Amino acid sequence: MAKAKVSRKSTSIDMTAMCDVSFLLLTFFILTATARQPDPLDISTPSSTYKIKVPDTDIAILSIGKGQVFYEIVGKDIKMATLDKMGEKYSVKFTPEERERFGVLGAFGVPIQNLKQFIMMDGDQRTKSGLQTGIPADSTNNQLAEWIMQTRNSTAELHATQTRFSIKGDSKEEYPAVKKVIDILQKQKVNKFSLITSAEGDAQ
Amino acid sequence: MAELDTSSGGGKKGKKVRSKKANTKVDLTAMVDLAFLLITFFMLTTSLSKPIAMDIAKPDKDDNSVERNELRASETMTILLGKNNKVAWYMGEAGKSEPSIESFREIRKSILDNKKKVADATGGRQIIMVIKPTTGANYQNFVDIMDELAITKISTAPAIDDENITDAEKDFMVKAGIL
Numbered sequence: 001m002a003k004a005k006v007s008r009k010s011t012s013i014d015m016t017a018m019c020d021v022s023f024l025l026l027t028f029f030i031l032t033a034t035a036r037q038p039d040p041l042d043i044s045t046p047s048s049t050y051k052i053k054v055p056d057t058d059i060a061i062l063s064i065g066k067g068q069v070f071y072e073i074v075g076k077d078i079k080m081a082t083l084d085k086m087g088e089k090y091s092v093k094f095t096p097e098e099r100e101r102f103g104v105l106g107a108f109g110v111p112i113q114n115l116k117q118f119i120m121m122d123g124d125q126r127t128k129s130g131l132q133t134g135i136p137a138d139s140t141n142n143q144l145a146e147w148i149m150q151t152r153n154s155t156a157e158l159h160a161t162q163t164r165f166s167i168k169g170d171s172k173e174e175y176p177a178v179k180k181v182i183d184i185l186q187k188q189k190v191n192k193f194s195l196i197t198s199a200e201g202d203a204q
Numbered sequence: 205m206a207e208l209d210t211s212s213g214g215g216k217k218g219k220k221v222r223s224k225k226a227n228t229k230v231d232l233t234a235m236v237d238l239a240f241l242l243i244t245f246f247m248l249t250t251s252l253s254k255p256i257a258m259d260i261a262k263p264d265k266d267d268n269s270v271e272r273n274e275l276r277a278s279e280t281m282t283i284l285l286g287k288n289n290k291v292a293w294y295m296g297e298a299g300k301s302e303p304s305i306e307s308f309r310e311i312r313k314s315i316l317d318n319k320k321k322v323a324d325a326t327g328g329r330q331i332i333m334v335i336k337p338t339t340g341a342n343y344q345n346f347v348d349i350m351d352e353l354a355i356t357k358i359s360t361a362p363a364i365d366d367e368n369i370t371d372a373e374k375d376f377m378v379k380a381g382i383l
Contacts, residue, residue, distance in 0.1 A: 047347075194258055
């Protein structure tokens with residue numbers, strides 16, 4: 001009797017399709033991952049057990065550290081609209097190129113008078129220049145209040161929602177410095193805001 | 205390579221010397237491994253790097269239109285945040301009961317005790333918390349105390365009051381060396 005021959009099959013699988021799919025996904029994730037802007041202020045946020053994530057849109061972040069306040073608006077359109085309004089208010093004229101560059105700028109902490117110069121620098125120069133002295137927030141020259149006001153106006157106009165304000169304070173920051181910022185917000189009847197904290201393991 | 209040699213080579217006794225065909229297949233296993241590793245990395249970093257927000261509501265300063273509710277003193281616990289990571293707390297009205305000084309480790313137990321006491325005495329009513337951060341406190345303390353309230357499951361909104369710190373409270377804190 002003739003024995004049935006077991007045909008030897010190759011054990012290798014064609015990986016091409018799998019490779020294609022995985023690289024497609026990889027490209028997608030790389031592109032959607034937002035490049036993190038370097039933080040101009042060295043801030044270590046306090047930890048908490050809260051688990052609510054900060055929303056992505058229509059928020060503004062006030063960073064407080066070393067007695068300085070830095071401001072960050074999320075969203076390019078809001079940023080540019082706010083810049084226009086601020087320029088009008090303080091009679092600083094911004095060119096289209098400057099607007100465009102401001103649109104991708106992260107947190108900043110320069111008085112509006114130096115903002116033009118600051119926008120045209122590149123990342124390295126910005127940290128070196130020493131221009132980042134925080135946004136003036138004292139009672140005679142309260143630019144921070146103005147920024148907050150204009151951001152709220154822009155968000156209301158463009159997105160028809162309210163801006164959410166988040167406070168990102170350094171854990172060692174004195175409470176009065178935080179209070180000063182909270183008071184500015186409360187003066188504009190923003191009584192609800194969030195504090196940005198980092199995650200903490202389960203409390204012991 | 206992971207590929208097995210399936211050709212029954214060696215047995216041929218062909219007369220012609222054939223030019224050997226090079227295998228065009230490339231082993232993609234390592235490449236796929238790498239791609240998936242990177243995918244995992246990007247997936248996790250995009251969603252996990254988001255900071256966490258703690259929502260805080262403060263009472264409106266100039267809103268006098270709404271009738272303000274009086275707090276029952278006996279159900280109120282006031283926590284004063286002082287310097288050196290210390291807190292002082294008392295139940296009831298300021299000046300009437302002696303505040304106790306505690307660290308952030310001990311305060312959780314006190315909150316839970318008082319919560320239970322108030323619930324027992326009033327038939328299940330919630331304790332009212334008043335948080336008073338003073339000038340000595342730092343931001344970490346403030347976040348910590350809000351976190352403690354969340355951990356101890358205080359469901360009533362805490363009153364955050366950094367304006368009306370009474371002289372009696374200040375005196376006590378200065379005496380205790382935490383202001």
